[in-house]
Amino acid sequence: MTTRKSSEERRREIADAAIKIIGERGLREFTAAQIAREVGIKDGTIFRHFKNMNEITGAVLDRVQELLVSAPRSTGDPLERLESFVLSRLHSVATQPGLQSLIFSDQISHALGDEGPRRVAALRDRGRAFVRSCLCEAAEKDLLRDDLDIESAVVLVTGMVMGFLFAAKDEALPAPVGEMEKRVWMTLRSMLERTQVKS
Amino acid sequence: MTTRKSSEERRREIADAAIKIIGERGLREFTAAQIAREVGIKDGTIFRHFKNMNEITGAVLDRVQELLVSAPRSTGDPLERLESFVLSRLHSVATQPGLQSLIFSDQISHALGDEGPRRVAALRDRGRAFVRSCLCEAAEKDLLRDDLDIESAVVLVTGMVMGFLFAAKDEALPAPVGEMEKRVWMTLRSMLERTQVKS
DNA sequence: CCTCGGCTAGCAAGTATTTGCTAGATATAG
DNA sequence: CTATATCTAGCAAATACTTGCTAGCCGAGG
Numbered sequence: 493m494t495t496r497k498s499s500e501e502r503r504r505e506i507a508d509a510a511i512k513i514i515g516e517r518g519l520r521e522f523t524a525a526q527i528a529r530e531v532g533i534k535d536g537t538i539f540r541h542f543k544n545m546n547e548i549t550g551a552v553l554d555r556v557q558e559l560l561v562s563a564p565r566s567t568g569d570p571l572e573r574l575e576s577f578v579l580s581r582l583h584s585v586a587t588q589p590g591l592q593s594l595i596f597s598d599q600i601s602h603a604l605g606d607e608g609p610r611r612v613a614a615l616r617d618r619g620r621a622f623v624r625s626c627l628c629e630a631a632e633k634d635l636l637r638d639d640l641d642i643e644s645a646v647v648l649v650t651g652m653v654m655g656f657l658f659a660a661k662d663e664a665l666p667a668p669v670g671e672m673e674k675r676v677w678m679t680l681r682s683m684l685e686r687t688q689v690k691s
Numbered sequence: 692m693t694t695r696k697s698s699e700e701r702r703r704e705i706a707d708a709a710i711k712i713i714g715e716r717g718l719r720e721f722t723a724a725q726i727a728r729e730v731g732i733k734d735g736t737i738f739r740h741f742k743n744m745n746e747i748t749g750a751v752l753d754r755v756q757e758l759l760v761s762a763p764r765s766t767g768d769p770l771e772r773l774e775s776f777v778l779s780r781l782h783s784v785a786t787q788p789g790l791q792s793l794i795f796s797d798q799i800s801h802a803l804g805d806e807g808p809r810r811v812a813a814l815r816d817r818g819r820a821f822v823r824s825c826l827c828e829a830a831e832k833d834l835l836r837d838d839l840d841i842e843s844a845v846v847l848v849t850g851m852v853m854g855f856l857f858a859a860k861d862e863a864l865p866a867p868v869g870e871m872e873k874r875v876w877m878t879l880r881s882m883l884e885r886t887q888v889k890s
Numbered sequence: 891c892c893t894c895g896g897c898t899a900g901c902a903a904g905t906a907t908t909t910g911c912t913a914g915a916t917a918t919a920g
Numbered sequence: 921c922t923a924t925a926t927c928t929a930g931c932a933a934a935t936a937c938t939t940g941c942t943a944g945c946c947g948a949g950g
Binding site: 514519520533572589593596597598599600602603613616617620637639640641642643644645646647648649650651652653654655656658659661662664665666667672674675678679682683686 | 713715716718719722764792795796797798799801802812815816819836838839840842843844845846847848849850851852853854855857858859860863864865866871873874877878879881883
């Protein structure tokens, strides 16, 4: 009564199970046996679909990239683009904490084999690059405060997502996450914008 | 020719070695054998000083707390206090990345036994509480923008430290970390302060 | 001063379990 | 029937932890 699935389908199931395990139970449980149990097969069968654990971590990174980097918009008002990017990240943090913790944890990259650190760093860099491009364009269009240091702002924006991630996890937010997502972003946005002029 | 040390001394050595290993090589290497090698003893000897691995993780948390929470000032200008707190954290990030990654990684808390998550969350909460108290006092003294949402600002400040941590790690900063520490903080500070008035 | 004995850190060599991974047999979908 | 997904069974290495013995430290008695 065993259910047979195509290798391609199983590979995705295995990658998703791995993501779930890492997010929920931590790296220590990221083992072939645990993944197999989650998927509903025996641990040995895992290696009929993947050559070794390293290949699984590669698939995990591919999948994270696929799930998280949902092609940010490249048109329209730069601050609107940034807003939709940030809000989408904040939302993914609130709904799938495991995903985000895969990116914002150097521990993960340690555990993800040799090229793990570089790949995860590259993922983070893509996010930073997008934020930077939005901010630069906004600056050109004179939408930001005159004295704003773009590079610092990039750190602030990307950091905000992380700060939100942990605040939500620690239940340190004074209001429901859905509400706080917008509230935090609006606070940052108003601080970036040139809604106020120098005295 | 074996070097004997007091249990108290060894316990600290073991905790420090564990911190070093976690920070540099990741959770996967956080094992009795690796710690023992780092300290220079056999793995079995570890358990002459600790009952089990869980007790080691407890000691690790104690040590992190001891090293990181260096009694933030409670007097003086609230924004100055906040600045010294943030700069000290940024500096510890730059110099001892392992320490910070122990706090800002939910993976660690997963691996740190049953009470691990709660203890790490409590550490983070202490940081947030300090930031919040500084900001509240600053708001009372009318040092901040009128429309500033304190709770959002807490997320921004704590998140900034994390954003800086990863930017530094990924070498995504356009200037040396020592310089960027102040630059990023000054950017955030000027955005929080009421240096500008509404038009 | 020496020396003797209790205390205990240390090591070597175990334990049972889990790790990643392989080989061969079996069952099932196309 | 063919192809292959799956299971069973097994491996060596690593895991946390234990045990028996060794040997260094330190304080008391002579």
